[in-house]
Amino acid sequence: MRLHQLIALVLVSLTVGAAAADSQSSAQMPHCAAKCEQSTLARNATPCSATDTACLCADEQYQSNLVACIKSNCTVREGLIAKRLRFRGCGIPKHEGYPVADPATIAPLVLATLLFVIRIAAKFMGLGGGWASDDYTIIAAYVRITRTTKRERLLNALQVLAVAIFALNAAMVRYGFSHHMWDIVPLDNITHAYKLFYAYVILYKIEISLAKISVCLFLLRIFRSNSFRYITYIMMGINVAIALAWVFGDAFRCSPIHLAWTGWMKAEPGTCINFSASTAANAIVNIVVDATMVTIPIFEVMKLSLTWRKKLGVALMFASGLVLTIIGILRVVVLYDHHRFNNDPTVTLAPVNHWSTIEVQITIVCACLPISRAMLVRFFPRLAGASDGQSYPYQTGKTNRPTGGSRAPGSQIAKTVEYSVDYSASRPQQRDSGGSDSMVQLVDIGPRSHE
Incomplete structure (x- = not known):
């Protein structure tokens, strides 16, 4: 047997063994929770007998007293194990979240990749005025930039930032995002999911801002009005400021930093900002920026001496950016709607991640639409x-x-x-x-x- 095969076998064995050990411990009621059950029953806090599971599950006062006791005497990990076992014993089904391979996120990814390939092909064909600064920013938003030759960078085009964000979201779902924290087994998967989420949030902010800056640079190549160019430069500055503010804010939202992925255990002191409030603020700011970036070129198009048919066609191309505004509004609504799960962030944040992943792909689509139209007209x-x-x-x-x-x-x-x-x-x-x-x-x- 080759060395690398032996190493792989050992790693798999260790992983399976650790998971089995964790699953075995998770299948047993923690000692602290069992004592809470006994003490709560001993206080005659319920008219139900100790063997009448259905009655105990329906007794809200008993359940409330039991939860309070577990919170006071058990660790977070023990509390999650106890809650999962109580829910299964009461017949409460496991919450089913998003699938790992979600068609709702795969479809826009395929479309964004197709339009990106069309854009790069059009540039090599000399359409759309050749290469310019907006093309390099959209590649930075879409391609992993490395110190390689141009040919190697082109070959690495499959390793795109949009795909990375999609993959991170899928990996988070695989590790338990969109499920209740107490249903995630083994519990260490929660830490893995939060590590992925930490990277996901930062990459999302960078990608969105780079794509919008690319759109601004494209508009500067088209429209020559001084007032329009001033407004566009201001929008570029705002996008840069948004990226810097939220990237640094998300990167250092906890002190110490590692609490961003270990803080759920509440095992050590530290502080973190209100991430839900920060996310809502970012979404609202992006809604305003998106609406402005869609509106200003449409007004400029209306000044052209073109037939209404052509004006409408160009205006609709720019108006497609309103899809981003709609998605931004949906993110805010979803975040507010799931606020009742504020103590269960793996469920609260999953739909926000879902729509953010779609938004990433639609941003690339909007940035590539103009040159894609030129390619279609060419053929x-x-x-x-x-x-x-x-x-x-x-x-x-x-x-x-x-x-x-x-x-x-x-x-x-x-x-x-x-x-x-x-x-x-x-x-x-x-x-x-x-x-x-x-x-x-x-x-x-x-x-x-x-x-």
Whole structure:
């Protein structure tokens, strides 16, 4: 037997043995809890007999006295074991939470990954104005950045931050998140779940802010209005401030820090901030930021000299960001709705994590939608209103000539000139840039083209 196989076998044996030992101890009522049962019955605090389990389970006064005794005389771990055994003895079913492989989080992950691949492919094809700062920030939000070559970074694109957040959420569910703490066996899984949650929260804040900054940088490449650019720079600063404030706040929310994953045992002194209040505040701030970032480009689009059909199409693309606002509102509602479980955070935080994981994927989708549209128009010109089925439009990124209507009155947005090449003819024909079939692409054009 090879050495690594032997080591793996030993580790598995130790793990199984430890789990079996923990399960065996968890199957027995702790001594302190058993004494509380005896003392509570001895005080004649219930009309039920000691053998009438159904009567004892229905007696609220007896159960209240028993819980108070256990809290006073048992450790947290012993109290959780006793509660699980009492609930099973009373026939209370185990709370079923989210599945590890949840279709509700897998579907947006697949969509986000597909659009991310389309975005990177479009950049390599020269669509959307080539590489720019917003592309590097979205890659930072989506790809694990390492000191490697560009080719190696591209090959590592599967190890994306969005996938990492999805994986962390799935691992937390596997270790017991979305189940009551007393139903998690072995109890050490609670500590493992909280360690994963600690990393999850920090990565979530970083990813959300990077993706929003990427959207801001993209908008700066499109709209040239001074007032719009000032507002966008302010939004970028706000996103940076949000990221710094909440990343450091979440990283150091407990003193000492390790109480973030061991504090549930209440075995040592320390303090932690109210995480639920912090999460609610972050959600409300993000709702306001999302709504603002969706609104300002739509107002700018309305100034363009385009047909209402094209205005509506571009506005709807930007308005898709309202999905993030809706998810943010859902997170607040879910957090408030589950506040009654404030002493059972593995249940309270599970739906918040669920919607946060979906929000992460939708953020990537919104950031990649504009360039994905350019890719679709590249291969399906009819989607942009082109009516000549024999022609094939392509972007001429080096065209700097001023043309009629290159800028719409009252707006500050770049407009590119596109050509259609009829492969049945011997020479290309230029399509009238002012005609009804002209295409407006939200793409980057060098600064000289605006002079």
